[in-house]
Amino acid sequence: MADSAETQELVYLVTGGCGFLGEHVVRMLLQREPRLRELRIFDLHLGPWLEELKTGPVQVTAIQGDVTQAHEVAAAVAGAHVVIHTAGLVDVFGKTSPETIHEVNVQGTQNVIEACVQTGTRFLIYTSSMEVVGPNIKGQPFYRGNENTPYEAVHRHPYPCSKALAEQLVLEANGREVLGGLPLVTCALRPTGIYGEGHQIMRDFYHQGLRLGGRLFRAIPASVEHGRVYVGNVAWMHVLVARELEHRAALMGGQVYFCYDNSPYKSYEDFNMEFLGPCGLRLVGTRPLMPYWLLVLLAALNTLLQWLLRPLMLYAPLLNPYTLAVANTTFTVSTDKARRHFGYEPLFSWEESRTRTIRWVQTVEGSA
Ligand SMILES: NC(=O)C1=CN([C@@H]2O[C@H](COP(=O)(O)OP(=O)(O)OC[C@H]3O[C@@H](n4cnc5c(N)ncnc54)[C@H](O)[C@@H]3O)[C@@H](O)[C@H]2O)C=CC1
């Protein structure tokens, strides 16, 4: 990789490159990785915006494919220097079966690892999640913890279970011999709740607020902190790791890093109001308007309704026992591991992240 550094010789592959985070990683690579010759974007669903990227100096190759199909993954990986694996099924609402979540997130990741080994790709960056750690099923707080903070990571929900298994596979693969005899170097990035341009759940809350006459109703105490990180900074961290992994393989190989920036520590709802407030929504109540036991009951009722209605329709509301537990449990990180290991500093300040996100919400369909 070092020889080619000056001469635009690198080939990168981004799986899930048309997703919320993936698109930001793709755009960031094109802006900030001058050594790039070819950027391959692998996704189940390709976005029309890819066309506009094809006119630049970097060869952009869009590959429609499925990570659960080993041969499709191997064909996409062959000849790539670096793989950034962001593809995944992000479903905490019961839209997909646990088996499918496992197949995409765990088997898909195993396929990516095997493809690297078989084709001789040496650098693999995996987008993991804070959910690999917690909140756990006991609802224990993780207050401004770091990568070494002891915490009982116990999960039952298919999504965190799948992310934890996949992360483990990626870390265990560090050091495996790839085609050509050199060792594979892997690492995992664990974003907290990502926000920013393109965030579907933010869009959902915005539309919900508009439907309710410009109001949202507080459900979670303001004292419960939920970790959030701007998508541009998460993308930047991926680009930096990809760049530094070769030079610092001994330090970074097999490591995990939380994705963090200077976004403030707030509750999930108060944080959303940083963007939805300037777009005309109001959060009603300084305390939750419903007692917690009633929310628990409604969440359980939603689970029952989802099960009863399944033969007729997909009922997948935002509130279920899992999302309630996540939103109602403090989970925030405070760490500088990424700075120490590979010189990460957030590219976007909190003010800029906020402004960009507000501007984007203002463009969302239905906005005033
Ligand atoms: N959104 C969030 O707050 C967080 C997300 N993450 C992780 O970041 C990654 C990206 O998440 P988002 O961008 O939010 O999700 P997303 O759903 O917007 O993007 C995922 C992309 O993967 C693609 N994909 C899904 N199944 C595939 C398959 N079988 N084969 C090929 N491509 C497939 C989708 O088409 C989509 O474009 C995921 O791995 C997720 O677990 C981690 C922490 C927080």
Ligand SMILES: C[C@H](CCCC(C)(C)O)[C@H]1CC[C@H]2[C@@H]3[C@H](O)CC4=CC(=O)CC[C@]4(C)[C@H]3CC[C@]12C
């Ligand atoms: C949908 C939840 C908010 C519902 C609030 C309620 C119950 C009052 O209606 C979201 C709260 C926290 C979110 C999750 C969190 O940010 C961590 C995540 C990490 C990931 O890797 C994937 C997404 C998510 C699980 C995210 C999903 C939505 C929330 C549960």
